Amino acid sequence: MSRAVPAVSRALDILELFRDEEELGAPQIVSRLGLPRTTVHELLNTLADRGYLSRLGDEGTRYRLGVRLFELGGAYESRxxxxxxxxxxxxxxxxxxxxxxxxxxxxxxxxxxxxxxxxxxxxxxxxxxxxxxxxxxxxxxxxxxxxxxxxxxxxxxxxxxxxxxxxxxxxxxxxxxxxxxxxxxxxxxxxxxxxxxxxxxxxxxxxxxxxxxxxxxxxxxxxxxxxxxxxxxxxxxxxxxxxxxxxxxxxxx
The missing domain is CATH 3.30.450.40 (GAF domain)
Structure with missing residues (x-):
């Protein structure tokens, strides 16, 4: 059996939280996943920088799904x-x-x-x-x-x-x-x-x-x-x- 990469699994866990929520704050994500606060913030920043999440508000502490996921979903659906x-x-x-x-x-x-x-x-x-x-x-x-x-x-x-x-x-x-x-x-x-x-x-x-x-x-x-x-x-x-x-x-x- 191949070994899962923990960082990738955690990033995907974050994205999957948004299947049922339009937007989430960093503290909510920390609480739901039980991950260290620093780890969650690093993952959120990476996902947002790559377009998989969008930051909301002036402080940028709340997030929703980003346009990159829409692009990937469209590509998947077209095939x-x-x-x-x-x-x-x-x-x-x-x-x-x-x-x-x-x-x-x-x-x-x-x-x-x-x-x-x-x-x-x-x-x-x-x-x-x-x-x-x-x-x-x-x-x-x-x-x-x-x-x-x-x-x-x-x-x-x-x-x-x-x-x-x-x-x-x-x-x-x-x-x-x-x-x-x-x-x-x-x-x-x-x-x-x-x-x-x-x-x-x-x-x-x-x-x-x-x-x-x-x-x-x-x-x-x-x-x-x-x-x-x-x-x-x-x-x-x-x-x-x-x-x-x-x-x-x-x-x-």
């Missing part, structure tokens, strides 16, 4: 590729679970798969990168639809509309779908039991960008005969961990 980052996250979850993992985005009432890592087991899946499926039939779709307001939902799914059924278990009406989305919002997880494939169940978790907006969903797809081979909460945990990893890669929290 983000959801498909690439999604593939990395999906592969990591698949390696742990040995099951198929998808990342998808919503386009109207459909989901578009942008990344996929196949299970190590032999099983036929209905999905493929670039393929679209009805959002209401999939766990990723339900997760993404849960971000809609009631007004947005009613525009997309007018009352009385009959929904496409991929299996006998698929939801058939907007009322059924809205009720299912209430559960998704409460759990921050979406489940689908044989609604897009008679032999497969799925769980999906939300992927967010740096603004907190849900931009994608990551799901685990498991044949029903293996779904009970591990505790159900384990599938949920793997989906959450994968979605959180992808969220961090996209600059979210």
């Amino acid at each position: 983000l590729d959801l498909a690439r980052e999604g593939t990395i996250a999906a592969a990591a979850v698949s390696a742990r679970s040995q099951e198929t993992v998808h990342v998808a985005v919503r386009d109207g009432d459909e989901v578009l798969y942008v990344a996929k890592t196949d299970s190590t087991h032999s099983v036929r899946m209905v999905s493929a990168v670039g393929r679209r499926l009805p959002a209401h039939c999939t766990a990723v779709g339900k997760m993404l639809l849960s971000a809609l307001s009631r007004t947005e939902f009613d525009v997309l799914y007018p009352p009385g509309r009959q929904l496409t059924r991929m299996t006998a278990r698929s939801l058939g009406t907007p009322a059924e779908l809205w009720q299912a989305l209430d559960r998704v919002r409460a759990d921050e997880l979406a489940h689908e039991f044989c609604e897009s494939n008679d032999a497969v169940s799925c769980v999906a978790a939300p992927v967010r960008d740096r603004t907190g907006k849900m931009v994608a969903a990551l799901s685990l797809s498991v044949p029903v005969h293996r779904w009970t081979s591990v505790p159900g909460t384990q599938w949920d945990e793997w989906a959450r961990e994968g979605a959180e990893s992808l969220t961090r890669a996209l600059g979210g929290r």
